[in-house]
Amino acid sequence: xxxxxxxxxLKGFRDLLPEPMIxxxxxxxVAKRVYESYGFSPIDTPALEYTEILxxxxxxxxxxxxxxxEDNGGRDVALRFDLTVPFARFAAQHVGVLGIPFKRYHVGxxxxxxxxxxxxxxxxxxxxxxxxxxxxxxxxxxxVLVVHDLFDALDVGEFTIRxxxxxxxxxxxxxxxxxxxxxAVLRALDKLPKVGAEAVHGELVESAGxxxxxADQILEFASLRGTNDEILDTxxxxxxxxxxxxxxxxxxGDVVRGVRAAGVAESRVAIDVSIARGxxxxxxxILETFLTDLPDIGSVCSGGRYDDLAGLYTSQRLPxxxxxxxxxxxxxxxxxxxxxxxxxxxxxxxxxxxxxxRRNDYVALARRLRSAGRSVELYPEPRKLGAxxxxxxxxxHRVAVIxxxxxxxxxxxxxxxxxTGQSETVPLGDLEAALAQxxxxxx
RNA sequence: GUGGCCGUAGCUCAGCUCGGUUAGAGCGCCUGGUUGUGGUCCAGGAGGUCGCGGGUUCAAAUCCCGUCGGCCACCCCA
Numbered sequence: 001x002x003x004x005x006x007x008x009x010l011k012g013f014r015d016l017l018p019e020p021m022i023x024x025x026x027x028x029x030v031a032k033r034v035y036e037s038y039g040f041s042p043i044d045t046p047a048l049e050y051t052e053i054l055x056x057x058x059x060x061x062x063x064x065x066x067x068x069x070e071d072n073g074g075r076d077v078a079l080r081f082d083l084t085v086p087f088a089r090f091a092a093q094h095v096g097v098l099g100i101p102f103k104r105y106h107v108g109x110x111x112x113x114x115x116x117x118x119x120x121x122x123x124x125x126x127x128x129x130x131x132x133x134x135x136x137x138x139x140x141x142x143x144v145l146v147v148h149d150l151f152d153a154l155d156v157g158e159f160t161i162r163x164x165x166x167x168x169x170x171x172x173x174x175x176x177x178x179x180x181x182x183x184a185v186l187r188a189l190d191k192l193p194k195v196g197a198e199a200v201h202g203e204l205v206e207s208a209g210x211x212x213x214x215a216d217q218i219l220e221f222a223s224l225r226g227t228n229d230e231i232l233d234t235x236x237x238x239x240x241x242x243x244x245x246x247x248x249x250x251x252x253g254d255v256v257r258g259v260r261a262a263g264v265a266e267s268r269v270a271i272d273v274s275i276a277r278g279x280x281x282x283x284x285x286i287l288e289t290f291l292t293d294l295p296d297i298g299s300v301c302s303g304g305r306y307d308d309l310a311g312l313y314t315s316q317r318l319p320x321x322x323x324x325x326x327x328x329x330x331x332x333x334x335x336x337x338x339x340x341x342x343x344x345x346x347x348x349x350x351x352x353x354x355x356x357x358r359r360n361d362y363v364a365l366a367r368r369l370r371s372a373g374r375s376v377e378l379y380p381e382p383r384k385l386g387a388x389x390x391x392x393x394x395x396x397h398r399v400a401v402i403x404x405x406x407x408x409x410x411x412x413x414x415x416x417x418x419x420t421g422q423s424e425t426v427p428l429g430d431l432e433a434a435l436a437q438x439x440x441x442x443x
Numbered sequence: 444g445u446g447g448c449c450g451u452a453g454c455u456c457a458g459c460u461c462g463g464u465u466a467g468a469g470c471g472c473c474u475g476g477u478u479g480u481g482g483u484c485c486a487g488g489a490g491g492u493c494g495c496g497g498g499u500u501c502a503a504a505u506c507c508c509g510u511c512g513g514c515c516a517c518c519c520c521a
Contacts (some may be wrong), residue, residue, distance in 0.1 A: 406479080
Protein backbone atom coordinates (compact mmCIF):
# COMPACT_ATOMS: atom_id res chain seq x y z
CA UNK A 1 0.00 0.00 0.00
CA UNK A 2 2.62 2.51 1.02
CA UNK A 3 5.40 1.24 -1.23
CA UNK A 4 3.82 1.78 -4.60
CA UNK A 5 6.03 1.57 -7.64
CA UNK A 6 6.22 4.87 -9.42
CA UNK A 7 4.75 4.54 -12.88
CA UNK A 8 7.30 5.84 -15.35
CA UNK A 9 8.94 5.18 -18.69
CA LEU A 10 12.59 5.13 -19.69
CA LYS A 11 14.30 8.16 -21.14
CA GLY A 12 13.50 8.37 -24.81
CA PHE A 13 10.73 5.76 -24.56
CA ARG A 14 7.17 7.00 -24.72
CA ASP A 15 3.57 6.02 -24.24
CA LEU A 16 1.29 7.00 -27.06
CA LEU A 17 -2.24 8.12 -26.17
CA PRO A 18 -5.10 7.69 -28.63
CA GLU A 19 -4.68 11.08 -30.25
CA PRO A 20 -1.06 10.70 -31.38
CA MET A 21 -1.57 7.00 -31.94
CA ILE A 22 -4.47 7.58 -34.31
CA UNK A 23 -2.32 10.10 -36.17
CA UNK A 24 0.56 7.64 -36.30
CA UNK A 25 -1.65 4.84 -37.55
CA UNK A 26 -2.88 7.16 -40.24
CA UNK A 27 0.69 7.86 -41.38
CA UNK A 28 1.50 4.18 -41.40
CA UNK A 29 -1.65 3.26 -43.29
CA VAL A 30 -1.06 5.87 -45.96
CA ALA A 31 2.56 4.80 -46.36
CA LYS A 32 1.51 1.18 -46.60
CA ARG A 33 -0.99 2.03 -49.30
CA VAL A 34 1.55 4.03 -51.32
CA TYR A 35 4.27 1.40 -51.00
CA GLU A 36 1.90 -1.32 -52.06
CA SER A 37 0.75 0.74 -55.01
CA TYR A 38 4.34 0.44 -56.28
CA GLY A 39 4.48 -3.26 -55.68
CA PHE A 40 6.49 -3.46 -52.48
CA SER A 41 5.71 -6.51 -50.36
CA PRO A 42 5.55 -6.58 -46.58
CA ILE A 43 8.10 -8.40 -44.46
CA ASP A 44 9.03 -8.45 -40.81
CA THR A 45 12.15 -9.31 -38.85
CA PRO A 46 12.90 -9.73 -35.14
CA ALA A 47 13.68 -6.76 -32.95
CA LEU A 48 16.61 -8.61 -31.47
CA GLU A 49 19.59 -9.82 -33.51
CA TYR A 50 22.94 -11.37 -32.80
CA THR A 51 25.24 -8.46 -32.11
CA GLU A 52 27.66 -9.53 -34.82
CA ILE A 53 24.89 -9.22 -37.39
CA LEU A 54 24.34 -5.60 -36.49
CA UNK A 55 27.93 -4.59 -35.95
CA UNK A 56 29.67 -6.57 -38.64
CA UNK A 57 33.08 -7.94 -38.02
CA UNK A 58 34.79 -4.69 -37.17
CA UNK A 59 32.29 -3.92 -34.46
CA UNK A 60 32.25 -0.16 -34.73
CA UNK A 61 29.89 0.09 -31.85
CA UNK A 62 30.63 3.59 -30.68
CA UNK A 63 28.44 5.51 -33.11
CA UNK A 64 25.62 3.00 -33.26
CA UNK A 65 24.53 3.55 -29.65
CA UNK A 66 23.48 -0.05 -29.46
CA UNK A 67 21.23 -1.55 -26.83
CA UNK A 68 23.36 -4.61 -26.28
CA UNK A 69 23.19 -7.34 -23.66
CA GLU A 70 23.55 -10.99 -22.98
CA ASP A 71 20.32 -12.94 -23.33
CA ASN A 72 19.09 -15.71 -21.07
CA GLY A 73 21.05 -18.25 -23.05
CA GLY A 74 24.28 -16.33 -22.83
CA ARG A 75 24.13 -15.03 -26.40
CA ASP A 76 25.54 -11.63 -27.29
CA VAL A 77 22.46 -9.84 -28.66
CA ALA A 78 21.34 -6.32 -29.49
CA LEU A 79 18.25 -4.40 -30.52
CA ARG A 80 18.27 -3.27 -34.14
CA PHE A 81 19.16 0.41 -34.66
CA ASP A 82 17.65 0.58 -38.12
CA LEU A 83 15.73 -1.64 -40.53
CA THR A 84 18.34 -1.69 -43.26
CA VAL A 85 20.92 -3.87 -41.59
CA PRO A 86 18.36 -6.49 -40.56
CA PHE A 87 17.09 -6.39 -44.12
CA ALA A 88 20.60 -7.07 -45.38
CA ARG A 89 20.76 -10.15 -43.18
CA PHE A 90 17.25 -11.11 -44.25
CA ALA A 91 18.12 -10.74 -47.92
CA ALA A 92 21.30 -12.75 -47.60
CA GLN A 93 19.37 -15.49 -45.86
CA HIS A 94 16.35 -15.61 -48.16
CA VAL A 95 17.36 -14.42 -51.63
CA GLY A 96 17.08 -17.98 -52.75
CA VAL A 97 13.34 -18.11 -52.28
CA LEU A 98 12.66 -14.44 -52.86
CA GLY A 99 14.44 -14.11 -56.18
CA ILE A 100 15.57 -10.79 -57.51
CA PRO A 101 14.71 -8.08 -58.10
CA PHE A 102 12.91 -7.93 -54.80
CA LYS A 103 10.92 -5.08 -53.33
CA ARG A 104 9.91 -5.00 -49.70
CA TYR A 105 8.51 -2.62 -47.14
CA HIS A 106 8.98 -2.96 -43.43
CA VAL A 107 7.60 -0.96 -40.55
CA GLY A 108 8.79 -1.35 -37.01
CA UNK A 109 10.46 0.21 -34.01
CA UNK A 110 14.21 0.65 -33.85
CA UNK A 111 16.36 1.58 -30.86
CA UNK A 112 19.30 3.88 -30.40
CA UNK A 113 20.69 4.71 -27.00
CA UNK A 114 21.59 8.28 -27.87
CA UNK A 115 20.48 11.41 -26.12
CA UNK A 116 16.95 12.57 -26.77
CA UNK A 117 15.88 15.75 -28.41
CA UNK A 118 12.86 17.12 -30.21
CA UNK A 119 11.74 14.47 -32.67
CA UNK A 120 14.56 12.16 -31.56
CA UNK A 121 13.81 9.28 -29.29
CA UNK A 122 15.51 6.13 -28.16
CA UNK A 123 12.71 3.98 -29.46
CA UNK A 124 11.13 5.19 -32.68
CA UNK A 125 9.23 3.89 -35.64
CA UNK A 126 10.73 3.64 -39.08
CA UNK A 127 8.95 2.67 -42.24
CA UNK A 128 11.38 1.54 -44.94
CA UNK A 129 11.03 0.40 -48.49
CA UNK A 130 13.80 -0.96 -50.69
CA UNK A 131 14.32 -2.40 -54.12
CA UNK A 132 17.23 -4.79 -54.34
CA UNK A 133 18.77 -6.77 -57.13
CA UNK A 134 18.92 -4.05 -59.75
CA UNK A 135 21.30 -1.25 -60.59
CA UNK A 136 18.99 0.22 -63.16
CA UNK A 137 18.25 3.91 -62.74
CA UNK A 138 14.56 3.12 -63.07
CA UNK A 139 14.59 1.98 -59.47
CA UNK A 140 16.12 5.30 -58.44
CA UNK A 141 13.44 7.22 -60.30
CA UNK A 142 10.67 5.18 -58.76
CA UNK A 143 12.16 5.53 -55.30
CA VAL A 144 11.90 9.29 -55.60
CA LEU A 145 8.38 8.92 -56.92
CA VAL A 146 7.38 6.75 -53.98
CA VAL A 147 8.64 9.35 -51.53
CA HIS A 148 6.88 12.05 -53.48
CA ASP A 149 3.58 10.23 -53.64
CA LEU A 150 3.87 9.35 -49.99
CA PHE A 151 4.18 12.95 -48.81
CA ASP A 152 1.64 14.06 -51.32
CA ALA A 153 -0.84 11.56 -49.92
CA LEU A 154 0.08 12.32 -46.33
CA ASP A 155 -1.30 15.82 -46.68
CA VAL A 156 1.36 17.42 -44.49
CA GLY A 157 1.85 20.66 -46.36
CA GLU A 158 4.57 21.43 -48.85
CA PHE A 159 7.78 19.47 -48.90
CA THR A 160 10.98 19.18 -50.87
CA ILE A 161 12.86 16.03 -51.72
CA ARG A 162 16.48 16.99 -52.03
CA UNK A 163 18.46 14.66 -54.19
CA UNK A 164 22.08 14.24 -54.98
CA UNK A 165 24.49 11.58 -56.15
CA UNK A 166 27.29 10.52 -53.92
CA UNK A 167 29.64 10.11 -56.87
CA UNK A 168 29.53 13.77 -57.81
CA UNK A 169 31.18 14.93 -54.65
CA UNK A 170 33.55 12.00 -54.78
CA UNK A 171 34.48 12.98 -58.32
CA UNK A 172 35.17 16.49 -57.24
CA UNK A 173 37.23 15.32 -54.31
CA UNK A 174 39.13 13.03 -56.59
CA UNK A 175 40.06 15.98 -58.73
CA UNK A 176 41.10 17.89 -55.66
CA UNK A 177 43.05 14.87 -54.35
CA UNK A 178 40.94 14.90 -51.22
CA UNK A 179 39.16 11.62 -51.73
CA UNK A 180 40.63 10.11 -48.57
CA UNK A 181 39.01 12.81 -46.52
CA UNK A 182 35.61 12.33 -48.09
CA UNK A 183 33.96 11.29 -44.84
CA ALA A 184 35.19 14.40 -43.08
CA VAL A 185 34.14 16.58 -45.99
CA LEU A 186 30.67 15.04 -45.99
CA ARG A 187 30.35 15.60 -42.30
CA ALA A 188 31.33 19.22 -42.64
CA LEU A 189 29.00 19.81 -45.57
CA ASP A 190 26.09 18.29 -43.71
CA LYS A 191 26.25 21.22 -41.32
CA LEU A 192 26.18 23.87 -44.00
CA PRO A 193 22.56 24.94 -43.51
CA LYS A 194 23.01 24.98 -39.77
CA VAL A 195 26.31 26.69 -39.12
CA GLY A 196 26.95 28.58 -42.34
CA ALA A 197 29.74 28.71 -44.89
CA GLU A 198 32.37 30.24 -42.67
CA ALA A 199 32.22 27.57 -40.01
CA VAL A 200 32.18 24.83 -42.60
CA HIS A 201 35.21 26.35 -44.26
CA GLY A 202 36.99 26.17 -40.95
CA GLU A 203 36.05 22.57 -40.45
CA LEU A 204 37.10 21.63 -43.97
CA VAL A 205 40.51 23.05 -43.31
CA GLU A 206 40.93 21.62 -39.85
CA SER A 207 39.20 18.24 -39.96
CA ALA A 208 39.46 17.36 -43.64
CA GLY A 209 42.89 18.83 -44.17
CA UNK A 210 41.82 20.87 -47.17
CA UNK A 211 43.92 23.83 -48.21
CA UNK A 212 41.99 27.05 -47.89
CA UNK A 213 41.48 27.56 -51.61
CA UNK A 214 40.30 23.95 -51.99
CA ALA A 215 37.83 24.50 -49.16
CA ASP A 216 36.58 27.50 -51.09
CA GLN A 217 36.04 25.38 -54.16
CA ILE A 218 34.15 22.77 -52.19
CA LEU A 219 31.95 25.42 -50.67
CA GLU A 220 31.30 27.05 -53.98
CA PHE A 221 30.31 23.66 -55.28
CA ALA A 222 28.04 23.00 -52.31
CA SER A 223 26.37 26.37 -52.70
CA LEU A 224 25.31 25.82 -56.30
CA ARG A 225 21.86 27.27 -56.83
CA GLY A 226 19.45 27.40 -59.69
CA THR A 227 17.03 25.16 -61.47
CA ASN A 228 17.82 21.49 -61.64
CA ASP A 229 18.86 21.82 -65.28
CA GLU A 230 21.13 24.75 -64.54
CA ILE A 231 22.80 22.91 -61.72
CA LEU A 232 23.29 19.85 -63.90
CA ASP A 233 24.93 21.98 -66.57
CA THR A 234 27.30 23.51 -64.07
CA UNK A 235 28.10 20.15 -62.53
CA UNK A 236 29.07 18.66 -65.85
CA UNK A 237 31.77 21.24 -66.20
CA UNK A 238 32.92 20.93 -62.63
CA UNK A 239 33.60 17.22 -62.56
CA UNK A 240 34.51 16.60 -66.18
CA UNK A 241 37.95 15.37 -65.24
CA UNK A 242 36.58 12.57 -63.11
CA UNK A 243 34.83 9.58 -64.66
CA UNK A 244 33.16 8.74 -61.36
CA UNK A 245 31.92 12.27 -61.05
CA UNK A 246 30.63 12.21 -64.59
CA UNK A 247 28.69 9.06 -64.02
CA UNK A 248 27.16 10.66 -60.98
CA UNK A 249 26.04 13.68 -62.96
CA UNK A 250 24.54 11.50 -65.68
CA UNK A 251 22.65 9.41 -63.14
CA UNK A 252 21.38 12.47 -61.31
CA GLY A 253 20.21 13.92 -64.59
CA ASP A 254 18.42 10.70 -65.45
CA VAL A 255 16.64 10.72 -62.12
CA VAL A 256 15.61 14.34 -62.41
CA ARG A 257 14.31 13.89 -65.94
CA GLY A 258 12.59 10.64 -65.11
CA VAL A 259 10.77 12.16 -62.18
CA ARG A 260 9.82 15.16 -64.26
CA ALA A 261 8.52 12.95 -67.04
CA ALA A 262 6.31 11.23 -64.49
CA GLY A 263 4.62 14.55 -63.86
CA VAL A 264 6.11 15.62 -60.56
CA ALA A 265 6.34 19.36 -59.94
CA GLU A 266 9.85 20.73 -60.18
CA SER A 267 9.46 22.49 -56.84
CA ARG A 268 9.22 19.22 -54.99
CA VAL A 269 12.39 17.57 -56.20
CA ALA A 270 15.46 19.71 -55.98
CA ILE A 271 19.07 18.88 -56.64
CA ASP A 272 21.10 19.82 -53.62
CA VAL A 273 24.73 18.84 -53.91
CA SER A 274 25.35 19.60 -50.26
CA ILE A 275 23.22 16.81 -48.89
CA ALA A 276 25.48 14.02 -47.92
CA ARG A 277 23.76 11.41 -45.76
CA GLY A 278 26.03 10.33 -43.02
CA UNK A 279 25.67 6.66 -43.77
CA UNK A 280 28.74 5.59 -45.66
CA UNK A 281 27.17 2.64 -47.42
CA UNK A 282 25.43 4.86 -49.94
CA UNK A 283 27.19 4.90 -53.28
CA UNK A 284 24.90 6.64 -55.76
CA UNK A 285 21.63 8.50 -55.57
CA ILE A 286 20.88 9.96 -52.14
CA LEU A 287 17.80 11.78 -50.98
CA GLU A 288 16.42 13.62 -47.99
CA THR A 289 12.96 15.01 -47.46
CA PHE A 290 12.18 18.25 -45.68
CA LEU A 291 8.91 19.84 -44.68
CA THR A 292 8.71 23.38 -45.98
CA ASP A 293 7.08 24.63 -42.80
CA LEU A 294 9.47 22.94 -40.42
CA PRO A 295 12.84 22.27 -42.03
CA ASP A 296 14.65 22.50 -38.71
CA ILE A 297 13.40 19.18 -37.49
CA GLY A 298 15.56 17.56 -40.12
CA SER A 299 14.91 15.02 -42.79
CA VAL A 300 11.75 13.02 -42.28
CA CYS A 301 12.47 10.54 -45.02
CA SER A 302 15.96 9.69 -46.22
CA GLY A 303 17.56 7.08 -48.37
CA GLY A 304 19.84 6.25 -51.21
CA ARG A 305 21.46 3.71 -53.45
CA TYR A 306 23.98 1.15 -52.30
CA ASP A 307 26.20 -1.13 -54.36
CA ASP A 308 26.13 -4.07 -52.11
CA LEU A 309 23.63 -4.40 -49.31
CA ALA A 310 24.58 -7.75 -47.88
CA GLY A 311 28.27 -8.15 -48.59
CA LEU A 312 28.82 -8.81 -44.91
CA TYR A 313 26.67 -11.90 -44.99
CA THR A 314 26.83 -13.36 -48.48
CA SER A 315 28.99 -13.44 -51.56
CA GLN A 316 25.97 -12.66 -53.70
CA ARG A 317 26.05 -9.06 -54.71
CA LEU A 318 22.80 -7.28 -53.87
CA PRO A 319 22.72 -3.72 -55.11
CA UNK A 320 19.65 -1.68 -54.40
CA UNK A 321 18.03 1.51 -53.35
CA UNK A 322 15.55 2.45 -50.68
CA UNK A 323 14.45 5.01 -48.20
CA UNK A 324 13.26 5.23 -44.63
CA UNK A 325 10.31 7.23 -43.40
CA UNK A 326 10.90 8.56 -39.87
CA UNK A 327 7.37 8.07 -38.63
CA UNK A 328 7.90 9.42 -35.13
CA UNK A 329 9.93 12.40 -36.24
CA UNK A 330 7.28 13.23 -38.79
CA UNK A 331 4.69 12.88 -36.07
CA UNK A 332 6.61 15.30 -33.84
CA UNK A 333 6.73 17.75 -36.74
CA UNK A 334 3.01 17.44 -37.40
CA UNK A 335 2.33 17.97 -33.73
CA UNK A 336 4.33 21.19 -33.78
CA UNK A 337 2.59 22.32 -36.92
CA UNK A 338 -0.74 21.49 -35.31
CA UNK A 339 -1.68 19.24 -38.17
CA UNK A 340 -2.73 16.36 -35.96
CA UNK A 341 -6.33 15.36 -35.96
CA UNK A 342 -7.75 15.95 -32.49
CA UNK A 343 -10.00 12.94 -32.59
CA UNK A 344 -9.40 10.31 -29.99
CA UNK A 345 -11.93 7.78 -31.21
CA UNK A 346 -11.92 5.70 -34.34
CA UNK A 347 -15.70 5.47 -34.26
CA UNK A 348 -17.62 7.84 -36.51
CA UNK A 349 -20.97 7.17 -34.83
CA UNK A 350 -21.99 7.35 -31.20
CA UNK A 351 -25.27 5.68 -30.40
CA UNK A 352 -26.77 7.54 -27.49
CA UNK A 353 -28.11 5.24 -24.79
CA UNK A 354 -31.05 7.10 -23.48
CA UNK A 355 -33.96 4.91 -22.65
CA UNK A 356 -32.92 2.52 -19.89
CA UNK A 357 -35.74 0.12 -20.72
CA ARG A 358 -34.35 -0.48 -24.18
CA ARG A 359 -30.89 -1.79 -23.49
CA ASN A 360 -31.06 -4.73 -25.84
CA ASP A 361 -32.54 -2.61 -28.58
CA TYR A 362 -29.59 -0.23 -28.38
CA VAL A 363 -27.08 -3.06 -28.46
CA ALA A 364 -28.82 -4.56 -31.47
CA LEU A 365 -29.09 -1.21 -33.22
CA ALA A 366 -25.38 -0.48 -32.83
CA ARG A 367 -24.53 -3.90 -34.16
CA ARG A 368 -26.88 -3.45 -37.08
CA LEU A 369 -25.08 -0.25 -38.07
CA ARG A 370 -21.73 -1.98 -37.78
CA SER A 371 -22.87 -4.66 -40.20
CA ALA A 372 -23.57 -1.82 -42.60
CA GLY A 373 -19.92 -0.90 -42.46
CA ARG A 374 -19.97 1.88 -39.90
CA SER A 375 -17.70 2.11 -36.90
CA VAL A 376 -20.08 2.57 -34.02
CA GLU A 377 -19.69 3.12 -30.31
CA LEU A 378 -22.64 2.55 -28.04
CA TYR A 379 -22.49 4.74 -24.95
CA PRO A 380 -22.10 2.15 -22.22
CA GLU A 381 -24.76 3.35 -19.80
CA PRO A 382 -27.96 5.35 -19.85
CA ARG A 383 -27.10 8.89 -18.93
CA LYS A 384 -28.19 12.43 -19.42
CA LEU A 385 -28.29 13.29 -23.08
CA GLY A 386 -26.16 16.36 -22.61
CA ALA A 387 -23.37 14.38 -21.03
CA UNK A 388 -23.38 11.88 -23.85
CA UNK A 389 -23.27 14.57 -26.49
CA UNK A 390 -20.43 16.23 -24.70
CA UNK A 391 -18.60 12.95 -24.64
CA UNK A 392 -19.12 12.51 -28.36
CA UNK A 393 -18.03 16.04 -29.08
CA UNK A 394 -14.85 15.66 -27.11
CA UNK A 395 -13.93 12.30 -28.59
CA UNK A 396 -14.59 13.42 -32.10
CA HIS A 397 -17.42 11.19 -33.24
CA ARG A 398 -18.90 12.69 -36.35
CA VAL A 399 -22.53 12.02 -35.61
CA ALA A 400 -24.68 10.96 -32.69
CA VAL A 401 -27.62 8.66 -33.28
CA ILE A 402 -30.35 9.51 -30.83
CA UNK A 403 -33.21 7.10 -30.32
CA UNK A 404 -35.23 7.91 -27.21
CA UNK A 405 -38.64 6.88 -25.98
CA UNK A 406 -40.41 9.04 -28.55
CA UNK A 407 -38.29 7.76 -31.43
CA UNK A 408 -38.75 4.15 -30.43
CA UNK A 409 -42.49 4.74 -30.36
CA UNK A 410 -42.42 6.28 -33.84
CA UNK A 411 -39.74 3.96 -35.20
CA UNK A 412 -37.52 6.87 -36.09
CA UNK A 413 -34.00 7.93 -35.27
CA UNK A 414 -32.41 11.29 -34.96
CA UNK A 415 -29.01 11.82 -36.59
CA UNK A 416 -27.17 14.71 -35.05
CA UNK A 417 -24.13 16.15 -36.76
CA UNK A 418 -21.73 16.99 -33.96
CA UNK A 419 -19.85 19.59 -35.95
CA THR A 420 -22.83 21.65 -37.09
CA GLY A 421 -25.29 20.80 -34.35
CA GLN A 422 -27.97 20.16 -36.92
CA SER A 423 -30.06 17.06 -36.79
CA GLU A 424 -32.50 15.22 -38.97
CA THR A 425 -35.02 12.56 -38.16
CA VAL A 426 -35.27 9.51 -40.35
CA PRO A 427 -37.23 6.27 -40.21
CA LEU A 428 -35.30 3.68 -38.22
CA GLY A 429 -35.22 1.42 -41.24
CA ASP A 430 -33.48 4.06 -43.33
CA LEU A 431 -30.77 4.74 -40.79
CA GLU A 432 -27.99 2.90 -42.58
CA ALA A 433 -28.67 4.69 -45.83
CA ALA A 434 -28.92 8.07 -44.15
CA LEU A 435 -25.64 7.55 -42.32
CA ALA A 436 -23.95 6.36 -45.48
CA GLN A 437 -24.99 9.54 -47.18
CA UNK A 438 -23.70 11.76 -44.39
CA UNK A 439 -20.46 9.95 -43.81
CA UNK A 440 -19.26 9.22 -47.31
CA UNK A 441 -15.95 10.70 -48.21
CA UNK A 442 -14.82 10.79 -44.61
CA UNK A 443 -12.61 8.16 -43.17
C1' G B 444 28.33 9.92 -23.89
C1' U B 445 29.95 15.47 -22.68
C1' G B 446 28.13 20.44 -21.49
C1' G B 447 23.96 24.07 -20.50
C1' C B 448 18.75 25.12 -19.07
C1' C B 449 14.47 23.03 -16.80
C1' G B 450 10.90 19.60 -13.63
C1' U B 451 4.95 23.01 -8.80
C1' A B 452 -2.74 20.41 -9.92
C1' G B 453 -4.87 16.74 -16.35
C1' C B 454 -2.49 21.24 -19.35
C1' U B 455 0.17 26.22 -19.35
C1' C B 456 2.48 28.57 -15.57
C1' A B 457 3.18 32.04 -10.74
C1' G B 458 5.61 31.32 -5.98
C1' C B 459 11.82 29.73 -5.20
C1' U B 460 16.49 35.52 -5.52
C1' C B 461 16.06 37.25 0.92
C1' G B 462 13.95 29.38 3.73
C1' G B 463 8.49 30.27 8.03
C1' U B 464 0.59 31.26 8.24
C1' U B 465 -4.28 26.12 5.34
C1' A B 466 0.98 26.26 -2.11
C1' G B 467 -1.99 29.90 -6.08
C1' A B 468 -4.02 31.43 -11.22
C1' G B 469 -6.02 30.47 -16.09
C1' C B 470 -7.69 26.52 -18.96
C1' G B 471 -9.57 21.58 -18.36
C1' C B 472 -12.57 18.16 -15.28
C1' C B 473 -17.15 17.00 -12.09
C1' U B 474 -22.09 18.72 -10.25
C1' G B 475 -26.19 22.01 -10.62
C1' G B 476 -29.05 26.01 -13.34
C1' U B 477 -36.67 21.70 -12.49
C1' U B 478 -35.36 16.29 -15.02
C1' G B 479 -34.63 14.66 -24.13
C1' U B 480 -29.84 17.87 -26.99
C1' G B 481 -22.85 19.20 -26.49
C1' G B 482 -19.11 22.94 -27.81
C1' U B 483 -21.38 29.96 -24.94
C1' C B 484 -22.89 31.82 -19.98
C1' C B 485 -23.67 31.62 -14.33
C1' A B 486 -22.89 29.10 -9.51
C1' G B 487 -20.60 25.39 -6.70
C1' G B 488 -16.94 21.39 -6.26
C1' A B 489 -13.04 17.78 -6.74
C1' G B 490 -7.94 17.56 -7.77
C1' G B 491 -1.05 18.79 -5.80
C1' U B 492 3.98 12.70 -2.87
C1' C B 493 5.85 21.00 -5.07
C1' G B 494 9.74 14.55 -10.25
C1' C B 495 12.23 11.08 -6.67
C1' G B 496 15.94 10.19 -2.66
C1' G B 497 19.16 12.20 0.81
C1' G B 498 21.44 16.46 3.42
C1' U B 499 21.51 21.45 5.99
C1' U B 500 17.87 23.75 9.45
C1' C B 501 13.65 24.66 14.95
C1' A B 502 11.44 24.97 9.90
C1' A B 503 12.47 23.65 2.62
C1' A B 504 8.44 23.91 -3.20
C1' U B 505 12.22 27.53 -1.72
C1' C B 506 19.47 26.21 0.07
C1' C B 507 23.09 21.78 -1.07
C1' C B 508 24.13 16.81 -3.20
C1' G B 509 22.57 12.64 -5.91
C1' U B 510 19.14 10.43 -9.12
C1' C B 511 15.21 10.07 -12.80
C1' G B 512 12.85 12.69 -16.74
C1' G B 513 12.33 16.85 -20.52
C1' C B 514 14.53 20.55 -23.75
C1' C B 515 19.06 22.70 -26.18
C1' A B 516 24.22 22.32 -28.09
C1' C B 517 28.18 18.91 -29.49
C1' C B 518 27.86 14.26 -31.91
C1' C B 519 24.91 11.56 -34.80
C1' C B 520 20.85 11.05 -37.54
C1' A B 521 14.63 9.36 -38.61
